[in-house]
Amino acid sequence: MYKQGKFIIAEKKAIAKGIFDITVLCPEIAAETMPGQFAQVAAEGFFLRRPISICEVDRDKGTIRLVFEVRGHGTDKISQLAKGSLVDIIAPLGKSFTVLEKGKKAICIGGGIGTPPMVEIAKAYGENATVISGFRSANAVILQEDFKANGNKTILCTDDGTAGIKGFVTDALSSELAKEKPDIIYACGPMMMLKGVTQIAAENGIYCEVSLEQRMACGVGACLVCVCRTVKNGEEFNSHVCKDGPVFDSKEVVFE
Amino acid sequence: MYKQGKFIIAEKKAIAKGIFDITVLCPEIAAETMPGQFAQVAAEGFFLRRPISICEVDRDKGTIRLVFEVRGHGTDKISQLAKGSLVDIIAPLGKSFTVLEKGKKAICIGGGIGTPPMVEIAKAYGENATVISGFRSANAVILQEDFKANGNKTILCTDDGTAGIKGFVTDALSSELAKEKPDIIYACGPMMMLKGVTQIAAENGIYCEVSLEQRMACGVGACLVCVCRTVKNGEEFNSHVCKDGPVFDSKEVVFE
Amino acid sequence: MNRLSVNFCGVQFKNPVIPASGTFGYGREYEQFYPLSRLGGISVKGTTLNRREGNPGPRVAETPSGMLNSVGLQNGGVKKFLEYEMPNLVTKDTRIIANIAGATVEECAELASMLEGSAVDLIELNISCPNVKAGGAAFGTDCTVAGQVTRAVKDATTKPLMVKLSPNVTSITDIAKSVEANGADAVSLINTLLGMRIDIKTGRPILKNNVGGLSGPAVFPVAVRMVWQVANAVKIPVMGMGGVATWEDAVEIMMAGASAVQVGAAIFNDPYTPIKIIDGLEKYCIDNNIDNISQIVGTVKPW
């Protein structure tokens, strides 16, 4: 069930330059959220809501966590909400990642602001998940402590080598696969990265799920604006990121 | 000189149901404001500014006071501004009341939310001013203490007799004039009231100034939307409340 | 007392509030928020003869107090609508408005005839979609063509026919009169205004279709004006829409001449918008001693 409401911001902090981390108290939503789902967040003075992945869920505390970057005026407005004030969200939205049974191994790959949705899914695998995260530079690195708290193995890459390995997450993925093949790969980040990950997963015969982005209006599947090209049984057709996704079987995504 | 800026709200209080009183720290504006002038107040999320009379000026503290009623969504938004936050205003705007030399006597008449602009002008006359204020009912009465602090004589009327005299300010004015004639009359309030006051003043041969309202856009005299009908030397023409007014010689106003 | 029930060209609606075509799908998603039976009706997503994939994405761009869309009538085609959506919709205890769009006059007529025998309550002929190459706005911006397609559809159906008008015209009253003269039982307006946004970082239009249809509160004053003009120019009832977001907006557009109201883009901002409007209208009637909301229709007194 979709829920819409104004909920209290229980925690708020900046975790990197222009990247904010808010914890929202909304037990009804927290109770139903699955890893990979997202929220439609209202920005006062702006007509459309902003889709933000649900980074982490705490069912006991009844909270969800949203980690987002200020990209334009809307996310800037949301970032100005103070702890204790209300944020208007619709959640949980979209298809979640497939969670395999206990004991299976996963690699979770996050590029830049595509990292947040990896926290909750990596948590499901604990020490059986390896999280590869890539950022431009050391000062953009986020969420590594959270992955460690999950018990995940972490591999950090930066484009400029100022933190972790210098290089792309796809290189790190290839090296990992050379060592050991997981049962599933999850990825979220720029289209170029997802394309690379999809290809590597296919070459290695590993099932892979990617989380896509598209501009949205309703966020629930009614307006059909958030289109992406997908393919099934050789037939190409339009899917909608908000309802058919954001998580897709990577083989079904048409990368242009 | 017109000034535009974001200024700190130094004080804020509710002085009656739905009526707010804010003190804004803006020394440059306070230094130039004359009684009867107004400010164009921005309401976040609304395109047009709201014209609000400057109720009182404290040149020493560098503050101006705005007293306004929540009428619609814009004033509602302004009323939500907390003490310590910024309010975006353009001021001082418009023609002020004529202030006669020391020793002259004045009657100041305010109807409802037309009362605030009387505070500063009545202050100029101290004990030589009689302030007649009219309200719907006791719970709408505002600013009586401020007039007393000015040293003004106050006459309070309510439509329903729940405070002061039961009756209209025009009745009170007539009784006052029967006793003693002032050198000048100032009035602000509903058009019906201003029409009545204008007529009584004319019958008694007393110079009278009225402060008018009209919907505004620029507030400075450039866009010509805030039209009102005026007459001079027998010729009727359009004047503009924001620049030619809000204060007009009552003989020059065409009441429909 | 049923203060909100309205009769709109022979169809009885429990209230005059109807989600607008293309903004509510077939109700399946919004049913998760509230029962569809609360609504006066639903104007379903534009339906074409064959399945359409619509335009490539991005299909949406935000604008001040509004948005552009360039969906381009993506839908499963009329057969899928009849076989998959109608059986579900008929169980929802609300009126069903089928929004149809053909690429040719014949297609429009064929679409209408295919709805014969279905439980569709009212046909809304969309001659105003700005996002398709054939049909759409090409029909809705020319009096003669608008009249022809109306006539063809009217002849093909026994259901009440409402024609949806485009605001992108010099004289919407001329178009309205032409469709009235050719058998329309009602008109609905406005569809979206054609607009464009450019991403200044990339120098590319935000919409892959370059241009798209503007809707949301930004267009409300244009909608009120057009509803007022059209209501004064024709005798058939007007279904008003364009930027309605609050019950006050609904009252305003009804005073301008709309007998019922569609609500579109505002739903994206707040999914409960239609429900809030219904509740607001109910309270408005009670507070103002109005027996039935229809009494306010067209009551604006021009100066």
Place this chain on the structure above:
Amino acid sequence: MNRLSVNFCGVQFKNPVIPASGTFGYGREYEQFYPLSRLGGISVKGTTLNRREGNPGPRVAETPSGMLNSVGLQNGGVKKFLEYEMPNLVTKDTRIIANIAGATVEECAELASMLEGSAVDLIELNISCPNVKAGGAAFGTDCTVAGQVTRAVKDATTKPLMVKLSPNVTSITDIAKSVEANGADAVSLINTLLGMRIDIKTGRPILKNNVGGLSGPAVFPVAVRMVWQVANAVKIPVMGMGGVATWEDAVEIMMAGASAVQVGAAIFNDPYTPIKIIDGLEKYCIDNNIDNISQIVGTVKPW
């Protein structure tokens, strides 16, 4: 380096930012905020042959992200403009655009000829005012009439002639082509969209004129679309306006095809809007290594 100076149909502007006609008077009021010499130019209040009182008030209504106005060309007449305003304006070191509006073709021509010999840099022929009964939008919504009045004015003046177009038309490109073919040196667009608001408490239109012109950010996407269409349809330069409120908006409408930009209603919200846009454009040029802002004009790459 003068990154912002633009040549607009032969007239050199120090920057492409110009307050729009009717929103800035003759500059006297806004001079209290900043020197007029900062501005590329000023398009002054619409001028008619004789003094006009305009429409009765209220003349303004707020709308979501915009406003309606129904001023109706109140002005002191062309003689007063020449005698009282021009001597002041010429001292301001900025370009002067005279905005003229006649009730008849002859009046338009007469107005233009009266400006001969004055220091007016550019004539903006307003054939799109929605708030007057004669002339105005009646000229601007018909290709033939628009062409005729353009021709008549062009024949009456040696000054560059810019024709201001109405957005309330089915095809703005047709009108633009017609005025181009009849001698216009430039076009400016958009004037206001016709809209209406009703006070639901009184059941009366808010504007005493019932309807009025919509402007402000709400109309920006429509303006960008029309500027793009017109710039691609004619060879003469386009002065773009309609909802421009930030330097980003200015860049966007210039990318769409505007060689210069007018800024109107946004000034009411923030009197410094034109200055902020100028400063923003300057910084934009520096940040992006653009030698002259004209290089971005019409650079949008459609998909």
